[in-house]
């Protein structure tokens with residue numbers, strides 16, 4: 001009898017283990033959520049990106065890249081049960097939770113602008129292909145409904161091909177605000193001639209073999225490089241100082257009854273985010289070494305009160321891979337137009353890492369903002385409920401009520417084990 005029971009236990013265990021390996025192999029998000037390396041990195045908080053770690057042949061992807069759902073425990077852990085962040089700051093007092101001053105809210109039923117009628121030099125920017133039209137229209141419609149029908153900020157759409165008449169008319173149908181469609185200059189988009197194509201294509205093939213998400217894609221690399229170093233130079237963006245980056249197929253959950261651009265301007269903010277998480281290591285094996293080379297050679301360009309502690313757990317020696325998820329950004333275009341960021345981008349571009357590896361605009365922007373702005377110039381928009389698959393920021397408590405948010409507050413990435421928000425909060429620990 002005892003032997004028979006033991007046999008059942010053994011069979012059950014064997015089935016469980018096989019299922020785990022099967023899921024690890026076939027499902028990137030499952031693999032990512034359960035990978036020992038991820039747990040280890042999370043626990044130690046360290047991942048020297050200049051010392052590549054071999055994750056093996058299945059190629060677990062960064063959680064934001066290919067997954068359909070957040071790690072399985074994301075929903076449960078999202079509650080307010082974590083009383084403290086970054087060690088000993090009560091959540092309610094974390095700077096990221098401070099609401100904007102009451103006078104930023106537009107009067108009820110007022111149809112235009114901010115509470116006192118001011119407006120910023122600001123624009124929505126969306127990079128998209130003609131084939132993205134459905135997702136693009138969905139995002140713009142939500143932006144209008146949640147915020148912009150009362151503020152009427154303009155939109156700029158960018159593409160390396162001419163936008164189709166269909167794309168333009170579908171977008172124009174959902175907004176009364178000014179809309180412009182721009183063509184990206186050839187040299188701002190396509191792989192430069194000085195890149196060694198033999199080396200670049202070998203890198204793509206190797207990453208594809210290792211199932212690195214978008215690892216085999218050249219257009220994705222062009223897109224990352226363009227977003228890192230060129231979008232802010234586009235002719236159509238010249239008149240503007242602030243932008244809000246919007247992607248196709250996002251969700252905006254809450255009414256935003258104040259002007260986030262004016263908030264940025266009045267409080268001298270340079271970069272704002274809603275979600276942050278670690279980058280996939282195999283896309284950036286030599287990035288941090290290049291960053292250190294740059295900062296060692298140009299110490300005067302690094303901001304005095306910077307946010308290095310968001311990026312590194314050992315004073316800058318290694319990169320913890322934390323980055324602001326750049327599919328959402330509200331930022332000051334002059335940060336990217338600055339001498340410091342311009343030199344930084346050119347230096348990194350010359351390394352060829354956009355093509356020989358798969359450097360993303362998220363780590364580039366995050367490192368740039370963290371090093372060339374002051375930490376208090378980086379803002380977390382707690383009251384903007386936002387989703388880009390597979391993660392979302394859903395405001396909690398009063399912020400949820402005030403915004404009449406339609407997201408489930410329990411589905412919130414803020415203090416999930418894979419979120420970097422606690423490192424942002426810790427920047428302001430006294």
Ligand SMILES: Nc1nc2c(ncn2[C@@H]2O[C@H](COP(=O)(O)OP(=O)(O)OP(=O)(O)O)[C@@H](O)[C@H]2O)c(=O)[nH]1
Nearest residue numbers: 064065127128129132158159160219223247248327
């Ligand atoms: N014009 C143009 N836009 C692109 C191209 N590739 C991506 N984009 C846009 O660039 C932005 C980022 O691309 P995504 O494919 O969303 O990349 P991602 O957010 O890392 O990955 P997803 O999980 O697929 O959303 C989106 O606004 C896309 O519409 C391209 O080849 N041409």
Ligand SMILES: [Mg+2]
Nearest residue numbers: 247248327388
């Ligand atoms: Mg996207």
